[in-house]
Amino acid sequence: MLGRVLNTHQQWLCQQLADRGLVVKRQVAVPDTGLDIQQAVREALGRADLILVTGGLGPTSDDLTRDLVAQLLNRQLKLDASILAGLRQFFADRGRTMPEATAVQAQVPEGATVLPNAFGTAPGLAIEVEPNPFRTGAGPSWLFMLPGPPRELRPMFLKQVAPWLPRIFPGNHQYACRTFKTTGVGESILQEKIAGPLQDLVERGLDLGYCARVSEVEVRLSASGAAAKELVGEAESRTRNLLGPCVFSQEDETLEAVVAGLLAKQGKTLVVAESCTGGYISHRLTNIPGASRFLMAGLVTYSNESKRQLLGVPEATLETEGAVSAATAAAMAEGARERHRVDVAISVTGIAGPSGGTSEKPVGTVFMALASAGKTIVERHLNRLERESFKQAAAQQALDLLRRHLLGLIP
Amino acid sequence: MLGRVLNTHQQWLCQQLADRGLVVKRQVAVPDTGLDIQQAVREALGRADLILVTGGLGPTSDDLTRDLVAQLLNRQLKLDASILAGLRQFFADRGRTMPEATAVQAQVPEGATVLPNAFGTAPGLAIEVEPNPFRTGAGPSWLFMLPGPPRELRPMFLKQVAPWLPRIFPGNHQYACRTFKTTGVGESILQEKIAGPLQDLVERGLDLGYCARVSEVEVRLSASGAAAKELVGEAESRTRNLLGPCVFSQEDETLEAVVAGLLAKQGKTLVVAESCTGGYISHRLTNIPGASRFLMAGLVTYSNESKRQLLGVPEATLETEGAVSAATAAAMAEGARERHRVDVAISVTGIAGPSGGTSEKPVGTVFMALASAGKTIVERHLNRLERESFKQAAAQQALDLLRRHLLGLIP
Numbered sequence: 153m154l155g156r157v158l159n160t161h162q163q164w165l166c167q168q169l170a171d172r173g174l175v176v177k178r179q180v181a182v183p184d185t186g187l188d189i190q191q192a193v194r195e196a197l198g199r200a201d202l203i204l205v206t207g208g209l210g211p212t213s214d215d216l217t218r219d220l221v222a223q224l225l226n227r228q229l230k231l232d233a234s235i236l237a238g239l240r241q242f243f244a245d246r247g248r249t250m251p252e253a254t255a256v257q258a259q260v261p262e263g264a265t266v267l268p269n270a271f272g273t274a275p276g277l278a279i280e281v282e283p284n285p286f287r288t289g290a291g292p293s294w295l296f297m298l299p300g301p302p303r304e305l306r307p308m309f310l311k312q313v314a315p316w317l318p319r320i321f322p323g324n325h326q327y328a329c330r331t332f333k334t335t336g337v338g339e340s341i342l343q344e345k346i347a348g349p350l351q352d353l354v355e356r357g358l359d360l361g362y363c364a365r366v367s368e369v370e371v372r373l374s375a376s377g378a379a380a381k382e383l384v385g386e387a388e389s390r391t392r393n394l395l396g397p398c399v400f401s402q403e404d405e406t407l408e409a410v411v412a413g414l415l416a417k418q419g420k421t422l423v424v425a426e427s428c429t430g431g432y433i434s435h436r437l438t439n440i441p442g443a444s445r446f447l448m449a450g451l452v453t454y455s456n457e458s459k460r461q462l463l464g465v466p467e468a469t470l471e472t473e474g475a476v477s478a479a480t481a482a483a484m485a486e487g488a489r490e491r492h493r494v495d496v497a498i499s500v501t502g503i504a505g506p507s508g509g510t511s512e513k514p515v516g517t518v519f520m521a522l523a524s525a526g527k528t529i530v531e532r533h534l535n536r537l538e539r540e541s542f543k544q545a546a547a548q549q550a551l552d553l554l555r556r557h558l559l560g561l562i563p
Numbered sequence: 564m565l566g567r568v569l570n571t572h573q574q575w576l577c578q579q580l581a582d583r584g585l586v587v588k589r590q591v592a593v594p595d596t597g598l599d600i601q602q603a604v605r606e607a608l609g610r611a612d613l614i615l616v617t618g619g620l621g622p623t624s625d626d627l628t629r630d631l632v633a634q635l636l637n638r639q640l641k642l643d644a645s646i647l648a649g650l651r652q653f654f655a656d657r658g659r660t661m662p663e664a665t666a667v668q669a670q671v672p673e674g675a676t677v678l679p680n681a682f683g684t685a686p687g688l689a690i691e692v693e694p695n696p697f698r699t700g701a702g703p704s705w706l707f708m709l710p711g712p713p714r715e716l717r718p719m720f721l722k723q724v725a726p727w728l729p730r731i732f733p734g735n736h737q738y739a740c741r742t743f744k745t746t747g748v749g750e751s752i753l754q755e756k757i758a759g760p761l762q763d764l765v766e767r768g769l770d771l772g773y774c775a776r777v778s779e780v781e782v783r784l785s786a787s788g789a790a791a792k793e794l795v796g797e798a799e800s801r802t803r804n805l806l807g808p809c810v811f812s813q814e815d816e817t818l819e820a821v822v823a824g825l826l827a828k829q830g831k832t833l834v835v836a837e838s839c840t841g842g843y844i845s846h847r848l849t850n851i852p853g854a855s856r857f858l859m860a861g862l863v864t865y866s867n868e869s870k871r872q873l874l875g876v877p878e879a880t881l882e883t884e885g886a887v888s889a890a891t892a893a894a895m896a897e898g899a900r901e902r903h904r905v906d907v908a909i910s911v912t913g914i915a916g917p918s919g920g921t922s923e924k925p926v927g928t929v930f931m932a933l934a935s936a937g938k939t940i941v942e943r944h945l946n947r948l949e950r951e952s953f954k955q956a957a958a959q960q961a962l963d964l965l966r967r968h969l970l971g972l973i974p
Contacts (some may be wrong), residue, residue: 153587155578156742156781157774160569162592167566176564177599181573181590184772188588195646211751213758214771246945251751269948301775302951363567372567424863431835431842432848434863438841439951441917449869452835452845452861454854458903462860462873492869507851540850 153183160302162205168309172317173327173376184214190224197210197224197286197293202320204313207300209274217297218277222261225281229259235266235275242273254297267296267312269412272304276312294320294474328384329374331390333401335552339364350387351531358383364540367548368407371395381513397561398539402550407551408436414558415446420495422554424450425463426487427475428502433547448492453484461496463487463499475503478519478530485523496557497523502535518546529562530554564771570615571713579720581730584738584787585613595625601635607926608697608704608738613731615724618711619684622664629688630706633672635691640670646677647756653684678707678723681717687723695797697851699873704733740785743802744812746963750775750825753782754937757805761798769794777952779818780960782806808972811963818846818962819847825969826857831906833965837862838886839929844958847932864895874898874910887912889930889941896934907968908934911961915953929957933964 177200182188189208194204208217222229222400236258240324243250257274260266261354267276275297282292296313296509297406298305336340339362347360350373354360357379363486364542373391375383392399415422423432423558424447434450437443451462459465464487473479484499501519509515523530535545556562570850573590580587588611593599600619614837633640647669670679676685687710693703707724708718743754750773758759758771758972762783763773768790770868772783784802786794803810811821826833834856835844845861849853860872867886870876874889875898884890895910913929921928926948934942942964946956 153575153590154581154772154783154785155574155576156783158571163566163569165566166564172564175594176605177594179564181594183586183588192585192589212754214772225578245947250756253754271952294727301778303735303949314727361565361567370567427862428840428849429846430854430858431837431845431863432849433859434842434865435840435846435954438839438843438865438915439954441915441950443841444865447841447863448867449865449873450837450842450861450863451848451873452842452848452858452863454858456846458860461903464866490873501924504849504852539852542592543846543850 153181154520155256161300163207164200164306165204165309166304167319169316170374171329172314173329174317176322179312184208184216186220187421189216190220193295194286197281197295199287200529201291201293202317202483203293203295204309205297206305209257209276209297209299211256211273215256218256218261219439221279221295223296225261225279226264227261227279229261232260232266235260239273239276248356262555267298267308268310269299270299270311271307272299274299274304276308278312278316288521289538297468307377314451326378326380327374327376328380328400329372330384330388330397330536331404332371332395333368333404333407334371334395334398335368335407336400337369337395337550339369342369342398346371346391349390349394353383353387353390358385358387360387362472366537366544367434367535397556397559400555404437406436407548407555409440410557411551411555412437412440412443412446413556418440418558420558421448421492422445422446423448423488423492423494423497425484425497425499426450426452427454427459427484429500429501429547429550430454430504432543433498433500433550436547448494449465449488451488459484461489464491474513476503476513476517476519478532481519481521482523482528482530486523486528489523495524496554497553498550500546501522502546504539506539516542518542518549519548520546520553522557524557564592569893572711572716574719575713575717576615576617579725581740582854583642583725585728585732592875593696595627596629597631599954600627601631602704603630604635605697608692608695608706610698612704613718613728614704616706616708617716619708620668620687620708622667622684626667627725627803629667629670629672632690632708636672636690637852638672638690640672642711643664643669643671643677646671649679652683656945670727677960678709678719680710680715681718681722683710683716683933684710685710685717686921689723689727692905702899708793737789737791738785738787740783741795741799741813742784742804742809743782744782744815744818744960745782745806745809746778746811746818747810748806749781752782754810757782757802759810760805761927764794764801765796767794769798771798777948778907801845804860808970811966817847817850818966819915820851822966823848823851823854823857824960825966827853829969830860830970832903833857833859834859834899834903834908836908836910837861837863838865838893838911839864839896840911840958840961841915843954844909844911847958847962859905864898870895873902875902885924887924887928888929889932889943891942892930892932893934893939896932897939900934901918906935907965909961910934911957911964913957915950917950927953929960931957931964932959933968935968940968 265278277297363370453459465483489497505515673859674687688708774781782796864870876894900908
């Protein structure tokens, strides 16, 4: 509430719930003070079947949620010996003694179910509020208390909360949803391609949504009711035909996961040579478990000297064509491929800005190359974006060049 | 509410208000339906002096805010001729005819003040709700309706809303705040260090907050009222002494920005040799404009072969000590430094998981080294985190090793 942290929970949880056919009716954030937290939880209990509370389960004095909820529901807190033992073990595994303040995380309100936290010390808690004193005559409400850090919250939601949803919302099975992740085509062009041909389905209840990110647009087809499956199925097959190879995943995979899968399947090895993307492509690929099977090396050649030394880019090319040029990009990829004896190498060189542009090569200009047996392809793009988004866009374009190559889509 | 768009309004508006000494007590998001919007506005009028409503002022059928608020406050909507003329002009300037639906944006509730929109068609509206039927006896509430797109909302807030704040909150100029960004020390240990020594200030009104991220904890000291500056000033000097060198910034900088600043100031050059972090350290450093002045190269040596070829790690070291070992980390940093003739080189090698651990070196084990003139330092850490957080933590530890070296904090 002080603007120090961007709240990403709302989007993530809303999307997870929407994917399961549940539309969130209200999202509330309050400061870390007892009165505000208790008031928000009381109001939520007064109107909702399912309430997800995030944060405030840690060991410090501003972590108040557990106490306040127990108080509100008039339930005793009891020390759970097995949680406490787990906490001591957590610290022992790290060669440290548990700070005494941490013990508060082993307090559990009467009747609550403990949700183990595989990625942190604060366990989650689930409480069936029945009877619900704040909403008499409306059946039980379910209250989940989840840890605030996204790396703890997300796996806990997926593994410990999602499986309960069919029990809490038993009538919610007539819902269908398919998503297409695309790259290389803008949102309005995607819309022009599919909105007309899907119009009759939209009139029958299909919901057609778009979500644009940096160099990536997601198309989402969904419907509820008896005809949901049929509507979404028909829309899916039309959309697949209309969009073709700009769709890189229908399984909610990242582009790097798709590329990693193709490399692994084809048994090909890769080297990445990056200038302006500064290691971001290697970083994305090494987020995929098993990347060591295909990624032999990444070279971040940020200086001319390193382009010569590590990739063998000729001095003459750097001088006459410049470090940001088609010739340098090609020489980088070819040098990387030869020196490391791999099947494929990709390279990126460009002007991330904010300074360094010219009228011929303005800030945002990027060249990328792909070298494979007997052939090198070069592409030029212009990404007029601030520095970090520029890096994201260029990395996305280079990974997509590799994807299209591996799929045989490049003539 | 479907998770398609990340809500950045909350953070931005909260920060703007916090900078002016106003702490937001509640942030609410609801779906675009009449009942939800009206209920949320009615509740807000029941508890707040200032309410900012964003979105729902556009020309389409799901833009309901203007109508619903007028209805709720029992005020007539009247067509404002000068807004309508402005709208026609907006489209004429762009060579287009105004779509008829846009005219709805010229509707103004009785008694509302129009806030011109320099970056879009929807004007904002300010209403002094006096008397406030939802909070009798509590003085007026101020309701601002602002456009949803950030590029329209932000300038409108700064130019048209911020100047009203001193009038709405006349007593509110006494607020002070300082933040410390720390790394290498956990949240509960930080609290043990400072909570006791600051207790007397907390009793006098100091607010002490913590925000934990991966390998980074922010400590925030703030206070309101006549003694705010004195309280926060005293707390700041005590905290600085108590925390010492684990504080890397008091200016809200990232760790990579701090390290980049030190390298630039000292005129030192750097090479980064990464195994398990896979390019993430280079990526972070190259997010800083001007990184090319100090970062000569980044080597992502994901295979044993590339550790030999690019860094000269001896075959014998890899065989007897293993790729994840103190000896390999040291050889990586020393090889990188010598081959690129730089002042400093850092290296990281570890087991990101999910597989690959042993009892002696479990998943999460990471070795890092820093080679400088005549000296190599090696550190070992254990980060039991999922793959991406593991990479973040290891990168943070390596950047902090570099920071401490550059500050002369390593004996």
